[in-house]
Amino acid sequence: MVETSKLPAEEQQIVAWVEQAIGAVRHIAREGRWRPSWNVDAHCDGRDIALHVRGARQGDWPPMPLSYECEVFRLFERCGVRVPHVHGFIPKLPAIVMDRAAGAPDLSRAASEADREAVRQQLIEQMLLIHRADPEGMARIGAVRPPDDDEAALSYFRLIERLFTENRVAPTPAVEFVRRWINRSIPANPDGVRPITVDAAQFIFEGDQLTAMLDFEFAGLGDYHTDLAALRIRNRAEYIGEIDDLLHAYAAASGVAPDYHRIRFHTAVIAILTPLQVARELATGPQGIDYHEYMVWNAFCVLIALDCISEMQGWDRETFEVPLPSPSRQAIPAQVLAQRLAASGSDDEFSRYQAEKSARVVGYLAKAALYQPQFDTDYLEDCAALLGVRPADWVEADHLLETRICAEDPADDEAFVRLFTRRYLRECFLLADPSDRKNHEQITTRMKPIGGQRAAG
Known part of the structure; x- marks a missing residue:
């Protein structure tokens, strides 16, 4: 279990959601990138579960809400596309909670x-x-x-x-x-x-x-x-x-x-x-x-x-x-x-x-x-x-x-x-x-x- 009292408010929300919907959270860390996103390690029924939490962009875009993208992931999974399984959506952040797939780009x-x-x-x-x-x-x-x-x-x-x-x-x-x-x-x-x-x-x-x-x-x-x-x-x-x-x-x-x-x-x-x-x-x-x-x-x-x-x-x-x-002079x-x-x-x-x-x-x-x-x-x-x-x-x-x-x-x-x-x-x-x-x-x-x-x- 992670100590949530010292976590930022958004991470407290993520931990609370994951522990209610999936299992105990052992670690959470924000990724080093421009977009809000976190990797979470959870544990349930004797097994470790690697999760990725995808937050929303800042500003007025994209034109569709993050909840729409969540449904696209689910639709593509039903079509046989290799996408991370979506566990759910946190509306208050907002954020998508999905499996953290192995691998890297490029x-x-x-x-x-x-x-x-x-x-x-x-x-x-x-x-x-x-x-x-x-x-x-x-x-x-x-x-x-x-x-x-x-x-x-x-x-x-x-x-x-x-x-x-x-x-x-x-x-x-x-x-x-x-x-x-x-x-x-x-x-x-x-x-x-x-x-x-x-x-x-x-x-x-x-x-x-x-x-x-x-x-x-x-x-x-x-x-x-x-x-x-x-x-x-x-x-x-x-x-x-x-x-x-x-x-x-x-x-x-x-x-x-x-x-x-x-x-x-x-x-x-x-x-x-x-x-x-x-x-x-x-x-x-x-x-x-x-x-x-x-x-x-x-x-x-x-x-x-x-x-x-x-x-x-x-x-x-x-x-x-x-x-x-x-x-x-400024250079x-x-x-x-x-x-x-x-x-x-x-x-x-x-x-x-x-x-x-x-x-x-x-x-x-x-x-x-x-x-x-x-x-x-x-x-x-x-x-x-x-x-x-x-x-x-x-x-x-x-x-x-x-x-x-x-x-x-x-x-x-x-x-x-x-x-x-x-x-x-x-x-x-x-x-x-x-x-x-x-x-x-x-x-x-x-x-x-x-x-x-x-x-x-």
């Missing part, structure tokens, strides 16, 4: 290529189980049914787009441009609606076995090419394999050749979902969010969306050269503070995570002190070339750009893509942390084209 950690290939084949099988599930089952648990097959292409996007338009507090010209481009570029969907997970291909494995599919908060009904597109984005954070090989494997297993145009389109759509969702938080900085993490997501996701538009249009990509740093003190924060000791995983993130924020500010003055000048000059007038500062620039974007002249599309690509290449440079290999690769690696296309530029 196939780059696999012991051999044979293990990787075995897990990849199982991933395709699991995705097909989801795509072949009864759409009515998803509708019964609360998934929004699109009004027609073509609108199914954007069913998941519409929910998040509504939150963005209702809650925005400041101009976000790049996000607004991509949003409007998407609405002008919707491809036909002759395949009808199917269950999809949107933020797809999240799984863990052990050896040559895929042990669990995870994270269904965006699951719904739509075009299954959405999940094929998600493979491209997931592969940047957690290695799966060569995307074209995965798409060929899916085609072989399903008997249907994928539509590469729709995959490219949905890659842009999925990429812009996070910037749509974090726009208000980035503009207001509310307490309780991992602001640095949101900045990282926003920067590289906008860049992915822009690169996908270039890929679809056949435009050469913009490139980026690091300028000489500007003299700054060295910020670097010293970042080093001290990184070296500070913490007793538990979550506290260490918070210290590491604080060090990265200060490291970002130190880098920005050296490069942001030149980047701001470059941005204003880019805006002047497009607008015909030089804005006084970045605030006016964002207002003027968004006004021009709302005119929705397709003749401006390439110029906007090039301007915003340069802007977000600069932002990604500032946010890239060479001391964190995964962070650095995710932010600085450009999206690889699919279907035999080559990235020019």
